[in-house]
Amino acid sequence: RKEVEQDPGPFNVPEGATVAFNCTYSNSASQSFFWYRQDCRKEPKLLMSVYSSGNEDGRFTAQLNRASQYISLLIRDSKLSDSATYLCVVRGSGGTSYGKLTFGQGTILTVHP
Amino acid sequence: ETGVTQSPTHLIKTRGQQVTLRCSSQSGHNTVSWYQQALGQGPQFIFQYYREEENGRGNFPPRFSGLQFPNYSSELNVNALELDDSALYLCASSFGVNEQFFGPGTRLTVL
Numbered sequence: 385r386k387e388v389e390q391d392p393g394p395f396n397v398p399e400g401a402t403v404a405f406n407c408t409y410s411n412s413a414s415q416s417f418f419w420y421r422q423d424c425r426k427e428p429k430l431l432m433s434v435y436s437s438g439n440e441d442g443r444f445t446a447q448l449n450r451a452s453q454y455i456s457l458l459i460r461d462s463k464l465s466d467s468a469t470y471l472c473v474v475r476g477s478g479g480t481s482y483g484k485l486t487f488g489q490g491t492i493l494t495v496h497p
Numbered sequence: 498e499t500g501v502t503q504s505p506t507h508l509i510k511t512r513g514q515q516v517t518l519r520c521s522s523q524s525g526h527n528t529v530s531w532y533q534q535a536l537g538q539g540p541q542f543i544f545q546y547y548r549e550e551e552n553g554r555g556n557f558p559p560r561f562s563g564l565q566f567p568n569y570s571s572e573l574n575v576n577a578l579e580l581d582d583s584a585l586y587l588c589a590s591s592f593g594v595n596e597q598f599f600g601p602g603t604r605l606t607v608l
Contacts, residue, residue: 388539427587427599428540471539475594476553483530483594484553487539 385410390472390488397495401462405491407455407472416475417448419457421468422490428471431457462495469493500524501590501600509606510578518573518603522590528552529571530597531563534585546571547593575605583607 390407397403409417417434432439434446434455445458455472472488500523510516522529528547532540542555546565560576569590575582583606589597 392537427601429599430596483528483545483547483591483597484542484555485530485532485540485589485597486542487532489537490539 386488387411387486388472388474388488390491392489392491394492394494397462397493399462399464399495399497401495402458402460403462403493404459405457405470405472405493407457407488409453409455409472409474409486411474412450412453414474414476417455418473418475418485419444419446419455420471420473420487422471423468428487431470459493462493464495464497467493467495501588501598503586503588503600503603505603506601507604507606509608511608512578512580514578514607515574515576516578516605518575518586518588518605520571520573520588520590520600522569522571522588523598526590526592526598527569528591528593529565529569530589530591531571531573532587532589533557533582534587534602535581536584540587543573578607580607 419431420428421431422428434448438447443460447456469490476484502521530545531543534540544554549565565571585602587602589599591597
């Protein structure tokens with residue numbers, strides 16, 4: 385079983401749509417959780433951290449369910465510029481793995497006019 | 498941009514050759530992590546260097562090795578290249594375990 389699993393998509397949605405991405409992770413001792421965005425042939429960039437209480441940044445809402453080991457990202461009112469690959473990321477649980485980021489496969493989103 | 502630079506941008510090698518990839522970390526950062534990203538996959542952790550010492554390693558064979566220099570820049574060396582080593586190699590710099598900032602990557606093709 386992969387440490388971090390995502391539905392690879394692709395998700396193809398019209399502008400203005402709401403889209404949700406899901407992710408599960410296998411290591412219950414994982415400490416930190418993130419969503420990264422990666423544009424085609426570019427480096428990943430941090431979109432937002434994910435907290436147990438849920439957090440929102442404009443049109444983006446992230447949720448974490450530690451009991452189910454489940455992370456989600458909701459994008460409301462999709463824009464053309466949201467087209468990218470969204471990577472679910474978990475950071476190590478301690479010791480020398482604490483700095484290690486474990487990435488999911490990524491979910492491809494295409495927003496069309 | 499992030500201030501993390503990598504060189505070269507692209508590289509073509511043949512099986513069995515050796516390659517060295519370079520990364521300059523962002524000013525003030527003391528930690529460099531290296532990742533391999535195959536086509537259609539998420540990045541996979543290779544190893545991390547903190548203050549010139551290896552500080553964690555992923556599931557990669559010993560022919561993947563690295564160095565960190567006193568100025569915190571870093572090198573990734575891969576010996577005896579295999580076709581499956583073709584990928585985008587990303588380095589990320591951080592201050593300790595704080596947010597990692599990625600460089601643009603080196604795209605390696607092994608023929």
